[in-house]
Amino acid sequence: MTKVGICLAAAFGFGLLASSANAGELMAKPELLASNCFNCHGYNGASAGVIDELDSLPARRIVSKLNDFKDGKKPSTIMGRIAKGYNDAEIEALAKYFGSMGNK
Amino acid sequence: MFKTNRRDFLRMAGAAGASAAALPLIGCGEKPKVVVIGGGFGGATAAKYVKWFDPSIDVTMIEPNKQFTTCPFSNLYLGGIRSFDSITHNYEAMANKHGVNVIHDMVTAIDASKKMVMTKSGGKISYDRLIVSPGIDFRYELTPGYDAEAAEMVPHAWKAGPQTKLLRAQMEAMPDGGLFVLAPPPNPFRCPPGPYERASMVAHYLKTQKPKSKLLILDAKDKFSKFGLFKEGWAKHYSDIIEWVPASKDGTVREIDAKNKVAITEFEKHKADVLNFIPAQKAGMIAHQAGLTDQTGWCPVNFQTWESTIHKGIHVIGDAAIATKMPKSGNAANTQAKVCAAAVVDMIQGKTPGTPTTSNTCYSLITPDYGISVTAVYRQTDKGYMGVAGAGGLSPTGEGPQFRALEAKYARGWYANIANDIWG
Numbered sequence: 001m002t003k004v005g006i007c008l009a010a011a012f013g014f015g016l017l018a019s020s021a022n023a024g025e026l027m028a029k030p031e032l033l034a035s036n037c038f039n040c041h042g043y044n045g046a047s048a049g050v051i052d053e054l055d056s057l058p059a060r061r062i063v064s065k066l067n068d069f070k071d072g073k074k075p076s077t078i079m080g081r082i083a084k085g086y087n088d089a090e091i092e093a094l095a096k097y098f099g100s101m102g103n104k
Numbered sequence: 105m106f107k108t109n110r111r112d113f114l115r116m117a118g119a120a121g122a123s124a125a126a127l128p129l130i131g132c133g134e135k136p137k138v139v140v141i142g143g144g145f146g147g148a149t150a151a152k153y154v155k156w157f158d159p160s161i162d163v164t165m166i167e168p169n170k171q172f173t174t175c176p177f178s179n180l181y182l183g184g185i186r187s188f189d190s191i192t193h194n195y196e197a198m199a200n201k202h203g204v205n206v207i208h209d210m211v212t213a214i215d216a217s218k219k220m221v222m223t224k225s226g227g228k229i230s231y232d233r234l235i236v237s238p239g240i241d242f243r244y245e246l247t248p249g250y251d252a253e254a255a256e257m258v259p260h261a262w263k264a265g266p267q268t269k270l271l272r273a274q275m276e277a278m279p280d281g282g283l284f285v286l287a288p289p290p291n292p293f294r295c296p297p298g299p300y301e302r303a304s305m306v307a308h309y310l311k312t313q314k315p316k317s318k319l320l321i322l323d324a325k326d327k328f329s330k331f332g333l334f335k336e337g338w339a340k341h342y343s344d345i346i347e348w349v350p351a352s353k354d355g356t357v358r359e360i361d362a363k364n365k366v367a368i369t370e371f372e373k374h375k376a377d378v379l380n381f382i383p384a385q386k387a388g389m390i391a392h393q394a395g396l397t398d399q400t401g402w403c404p405v406n407f408q409t410w411e412s413t414i415h416k417g418i419h420v421i422g423d424a425a426i427a428t429k430m431p432k433s434g435n436a437a438n439t440q441a442k443v444c445a446a447a448v449v450d451m452i453q454g455k456t457p458g459t460p461t462t463s464n465t466c467y468s469l470i471t472p473d474y475g476i477s478v479t480a481v482y483r484q485t486d487k488g489y490m491g492v493a494g495a496g497g498l499s500p501t502g503e504g505p506q507f508r509a510l511e512a513k514y515a516r517g518w519y520a521n522i523a524n525d526i527w528g
Contacts, residue, residue: 085481
């Protein structure tokens with residue numbers, strides 16, 4: 001590939017990223033929101049064990065789990081306290097992000 | 105090698121911006137350069153995540169040491185329930201897997217106007233954006249008798265590494281029936297629950313290895329993080345070992361006699377067998393040298409981007425930054441680094457960063473199987489980072505051993521995953 005070709009490919013790739021990030025306007029980009037989960041649940045959602053992994057869960061399960069933690073329907077030591085800090089739009093964005101990883 | 109051709113970069117960036125606003129402002133001639141100072145929880149995360157958000161950016165991380173021992177879980181090493189190796193990490197994955205240029209050198213100066221970093225070995229490294237994560241330094245001037253030299257006899261062990269090993273060696277040499285004196289610092293300081301987890305792990309060691317010994321905590325404060333949870337745990341497990349003296353009852357240590365291991369308060373002299381004095385703190389030295397600190401000794405930042413409000417183009421994260429409600433913790437540094445990395449990438453690409461939601465999760469161990477936690481979800485507001493109302497908070501007191509064992513288990517799960525998130 002020529003240098004110009006590589007440039008165009010790079011620009012096109014980042015163009016796509018830009019459009020998805022801009023959809024949320026005020027909300028942080030989904031990959032940033034998701035990366036905030038990695039400190040407990042593992043880099044890219046792949047846990048070393050003990051704490052649940054997130055990279056194999058379908059989006060629907062993530063939404064229902066987070067909402068159940070939030071409402072206290074699902075008992076927890078800590079996730080109830082954390083889930084309450086996220087609004088519906090953020091939960092949707094997180095579910096979409098991790099859900100698409102599970103389809104790999 | 106480190107000469108960035110800034111003129112070319114700006115020309116390319118300008119051309120891209122003029123032709124299509126939606127396209128990122130990345131020139132193909134010269135890659136934009138991000139330099140990160142520090143390879144701890146903040147710096148190493150920032151370096152890795154700038155690459156994660158945009159692999160086309162050239163990222164250089166400068167850190168003097170080839171290995172990094174974490175303060176989190178160093179108390180477990182002191183308690184004898186964790187090896188030193190298991191809390192020590194290196195930068196091989198950072199360089200080989202994630203494409204970060206890792207330079208082991210000491211930054212001696214930052215020239216904000218020339219956008220250049222100078223190192224001890226004579227390196228001059230230019231940047232388009234600089235991320236500074238220097239951690240803490242000690243305000244030795246506040247305690248007569250205590251300085252870097254005295255710390256070789258009276259360890260602080262508040263930067264993990266040789267100091268941690270020194271403190272452990274002194275614990276091992278201590279006679280059964282001896283007195284361990286721990287003096288936590290005044291606010292604000294690195295890891296608010298840290299001194300009290302340390303007390304717990306030292307007490308665990310004494311209880312199991314030297315049961316006639318005592319632990320005296322001489323505190324510069326009247327209250328501390330996870331207060332009720334620690335008091336409950338200590339009453340259950342260490343009521344015969346730990347005595348906590350608050351500031352209001354002459355707890356504040358005003359002077360240290362390092363040779364004789366004596367902590368001097370207003371009215372008393374406490375002679376210890378092992379004296380662990382944790383001094384008052386300020387932002388890491390390079391932040392002061394570069395003029396990034398204000399009158400508080402810490403670094404004021406813009407909360408959207410973590411860019412210094414004093415020097416443009418320089419971002420400050422981690423313990424050194426003034427982060428309003430966010431504590432000075434390894435976990436907070438990790439999440440701040442991600443927000444900062446995303447903002448730096450957005451700014452380089454000519455985009456507006458979103459409003460970050462971030463969090464802090466902090467576990468402490470009272471015994472090997474008794475964990476407690478505090479967590480918060482933070483949203484950036486015009487008053488800085490504020491906890492989302494109704495979310496976060498402490499784990500409940502009054503819970504049984506099963507709940508506490510689960511928290512201890514999750515503490516270890518957290519450590520494994522955050523270490524891998526940063527150095528893996």
